Amino acid sequence: MSEVLNVNINEDPRLLFEKYDVATIKKIKESAQTEIEHKQNVLRQFIGDNYKPVLETPPVLKDIQVIFEDTRQTLSKITEYSKNFNSDGEIQEKQPASPYSEVSQLYMSALYCLDNNKFIESLQNSELAKEKLKLIGKNSIIAISLSVAIDSLPSRILTTIKNYLEDPNTTLSSPILSDCYTTLMKFNKVQRLKSSNPFEFIKEALIQRIKKLFEKIGQINDICQKFLLVLESSIAFLSTIHEDSTDFIDTITNSFSNSDTSHLANIELRDLFRHAKSIQDLANSSINSPNIISFLNETAISPDFWKSAFLPVFKTFLFYNVYNEKFSYLIF
Structure with a gap:
């Protein structure tokens, strides 16, 4: 490896061809390559094979910081949207339920019970739906349709x-x-x-x-x-x-x-x-x-x-x- 050690790395590589023949240059290259591999092996043994992935891991700290910042901004937006949603909900008035919704639910419950051979329960829901509809009145097409179905x-x-x-x-x-x-x-x-x-x-x-x-x-x-x-x-x-x-x-x-x-x-x-x-x-x-x-x-x-x-x-x-x-x- 003396050739490798005697070569000045700062010299113009073209000067090598003035001092050495091609065979010597190839020998210097092979010796240098062997020396590099030897140094790498010594370094691996010194650090340990278990830490090899660490040497090959790219720097990700910056990427982590970017992801963290994006997440923080997203959470801030969600918080802001939640405040706006609650504020809008306080302003809006609750919409009243349809007067026929309870009657319709009782009618559907009666049908469900009938399909499951719960006869007395079906009849009870039917009678209750009829009473509720009577209190509401039959002044609309929906009421008339419900009345016919319940009857x-x-x-x-x-x-x-x-x-x-x-x-x-x-x-x-x-x-x-x-x-x-x-x-x-x-x-x-x-x-x-x-x-x-x-x-x-x-x-x-x-x-x-x-x-x-x-x-x-x-x-x-x-x-x-x-x-x-x-x-x-x-x-x-x-x-x-x-x-x-x-x-x-x-x-x-x-x-x-x-x-x-x-x-x-x-x-x-x-x-x-x-x-x-x-x-x-x-x-x-x-x-x-x-x-x-x-x-x-x-x-x-x-x-x-x-x-x-x-x-x-x-x-x-x-x-x-x-x-x-x-x-x-x-x-x-």
Whole structure:
């Protein structure tokens, strides 16, 4: 490296070609490059590789100061806008709500409750909306439109109750029957589609439900299970009101027993007996529930009324099956 050390860095590089040949200059260059790399390695080891990124990091302090200043100015503007907004809000007067907004809200609440099968709540919102609108008056197109819509709600509620009770695929329970009963108590005889009372309205709707069981449900096992649900829900519901429970249950069971089952006559004999055993177990389990035991004790109804419903149906199925197999002498 002596060549490197003996070269004056302040000299004109062209003078090197006067003192040295090309080979020597190349050697000086290589020696200088090697010396530079050596010094860099020594410096890295001295500082440590962990601080290497620091050496390569550009100065960002000025950029940070610029960002900070921009942020400060933005916050100042937001503060100023907030003051102006509050000042304008104090000057402006609060706009009065529309006199029909509360009525509209009650009407929408009634529809929402009706869609969710909350019948008594829907009717209560309907009646309250009608009272509010009466106080406001009907001197505008909006008021007239609201009046027509609100007046149609009771009939819609009544129709929805009827359709719900008659549909074999809807959920049935004692609370739902009680809700229907309480709602129907608000209607007069004409509005209840000529039923003498809410009790009769529900009974007639459940009879239609049982008939539709055989029309819409294809499996006898499902039919019997859904009928048991009707029976259990009815018994739990009847325990909350003072009506002729015996007649109600007799009507329901007779409706099931006398239903048309001809379209289900293609059931295999082994499947028929399997379904009969399944339904018998289900019925025995149901009849031992506390609600039904209490009901039977209060009404003095024999537990055999379960058989009075299911036995004729299965006899009918067996008749069709045996007749088709030409074993009519086995008929009960």
